[in-house]
Amino acid sequence: MADMLPSPLNGEDFARVIGRLEGESTEILVVVNGFTACVYQRRTPADAWLPVCRGELSEHIESVISATLRRRMWWAQVDGSAAAADPASLDIERLTMKTLRKWLRSADDVTGREGEVTQSTRERVAYLAAWRCQFAGCGTDLHTHAPTGRSGRFSYYAHLVASSPRGPRGHAARSARLANEVENIMLLCDACHRLVDRIDPDYYTEELLQGMRRRSIADVKRLLNTLQYPPVEVIAIVGSIAGQVPQFSIHDAEPALWESHLRAANHQPEYLFHIDHQLHDVHASDYWSAVFRALKSDGSQLQRILNGAGRGGAPRPRIAIFPQHSTSVLLVAGRVLGDTGGTYLFQPHRSVAADPKGTRWVWPQRERAHRCDKFLLRVHKTAEPGAREANLMVSLTFGIAPRRLPPGCFDAASNTLGLPTVEVYVEPQDRGIHLIGAPEDLQELGRTLDRAIQILHDEWHVSRVNLFIGAPATAVVTMGQKMQARNQATYVCHESKEYDGVFLPTVEISSTQVLEPKSGQVFELQP
Known part of the structure; x- marks a missing residue:
């Protein structure tokens, strides 16, 4: 019937x-x-x-x-x-x-009795529900009266097995026994309470309502846990650039971390490649002596963090990287950090450097629609069989003119490239310091860099790559992260001493070491 x-x-x-x-x-x-x-x-x-x-x-x-x-x-x-x-x-x-x-x-x-429910039970039920209706998909705020906005308690403590044997889902023996049990009570709004008890109680069985209650409690726990952001180790890679030493504190990092649903594990950031009062000259051997000393003093602790060692068996922590240093140093930093999961990069934005609210490191385009076609790849000159050396240009903040490449990489007499060359680039209208505006941009750039490296390593099989980069800090670190030990060629990093000048070599990064070629100084990448 x-x-x-x-x-x-x-x-x-x-x-x-x-x-x-x-x-x-x-x-x-x-x-x-x-x-x-x-x-x-x-x-x-x-x-x-x-x-x-x-x-x-x-x-x-x-x-x-x-x-x-x-x-x-x-x-x-x-x-x-x-x-x-x-x-x-x-x-x-x-x-x-x-x-x-x-x-x-x-x-x-029969359906509205609450006398059997003690105050402590009510508090526990409301806590598990976060004062929201537990009927599937309802979630009404039961601390606020919707029509008036008035605060109060507008909830019903609905029994899955009725507190009376005569009630909906009542039972001769279980009703009295379960009347004050938290597991037998769910918090409902007036409409949902009437639905399950008076409108269609035959459909809303004990099993169905118990499933709703379990899912509601699990959802509330999951959502509230998102308020507790996972901790990250904050690592600042900041150094002198053109004679200016950028300032950095944990207060600079916190707004960016919070916006990314992260929090600092410690109030004091770790510093990597931090060289006090060192003249910035990536083409000078003394500069790299100081960099290597800093790496050796910080490297062992950093390696323990990256390996998850020295933490009582705890897994590797999440790491938040705040980079603002020379291109060559950021490449080395990316190589040291690696490309494993749990590493978050944050990009400095110059236009908000003096913002008192501390939004300099906050991703400005995080909420905007992401483009999947921003980063492009082209082959300027294909490698002949047996070629051992090639060029990789990463032209993002500015286009790298071939004439700026050093002899051997570019033949000025014939105005042609002297080596096989791959370029990762963006269209002119996309160039600039803000082209990395969201983490998704870095992910897309990483995929394009992977394709360029695949050409160099797997198709051309070169053993030496001359690297020329014009890119934001996080893009440079990302490039360094791609230089991993798996069949890696040696990357010769280049920077120019002056605007629009010729790129000159700084350091060479192989699968096992960083070499400063003028002095022969070496930093071993393997501990």
Whole structure:
């Protein structure tokens, strides 16, 4: 019989359907159990009862039952499901307003009882629900009255197994035992509470509601845990650039970390390649002597962090990198850091350097639509079989003119490239210091660099790569991260001494070491 009935209605709609029967010359039968109702009609006593509606029988019904309508209404009460009862087999009686009102009071008592729920149980239930309705997909804020915005407690503590054996999902033995158990109670808004207890209690079984409750608690825990950002070790790679030493503190990093849903594990950042009062000249051997000394003093501790060692068996921590240094140093830093997961790069943005709010390191385009076609690749000159050396140009903040390449890499007499050459570039309208505006830009750049390295290593099989870079700091670190020990060629890093000048070699990075060629100084990459 339940399968033949219409969809369940709330109290107002239920009463509206009954009111429309005023003008029909039919008999009406209301079948109830302790908390919900089904309505049937027939034209003559010889006819079968036909379903009209089912759901919540509420106080709204009193306003639509006129004296005329009441004379055609019958009443029957059952112990089991009202929807499953056979109306033809029931003992029926004339409906009176006294009977109806008595039933309404009893139904409110059966489905709305909270006397068995102690204050401590209520607090625990509300805590697990975060004061949100636990019905699947509802999530109504039960601390705020939606129409008025008034604060308060607008919730119902709904029993999965009713606290009364006569209630929805009631049980002769379990109802009393589970009446004050947290696991048997879910927090609901008024609408959802009426739905599961009065409108369609046959559908909303204990098992179904228990599943909703479990998922709600799990979702609340998951979402609230996102408020606790994972900690990261903050590493600053900052140094003198053109005679200016950038200042950095943990307060510079925190806004960028928070915006990326991260937090500093320590209030003091670690410094890598930090050389106090050292004249910036990447073409001078003394400069690299200082860099290598700094690496040797910091490198062992950094390597322990990267390997996850020395932390009582704990896994490698997440690392946040804040880079602002020379191109060659950033390449070495990227090579040392590697390209494993859990490393977050942050790009300095010059236009907000003096921003007192500390947004200099915050990604400016994080919320903007990401382009997948920004970073391009082209081969200027293909390698002949047996070629052992090639050029890689990364032209992002500015285009690298071939004439700026040193002899051997470029033949000035013929105005042609002297070596096979691959270039990673952007269109002129995309060039500039802000072209890396979001982490997704770095990911896209990384994929393009991978393709360039694949050409150099796997297709051309060269053993030496002359590297020329015009790119933001994070892009340079990313390039360094790609120089890993797997069949790696030696990369000869180049920088120019002056604007628009010729690129000259600084250091050579192989799979095992960093070499400063003028003095022969070496920093071993393998501990």
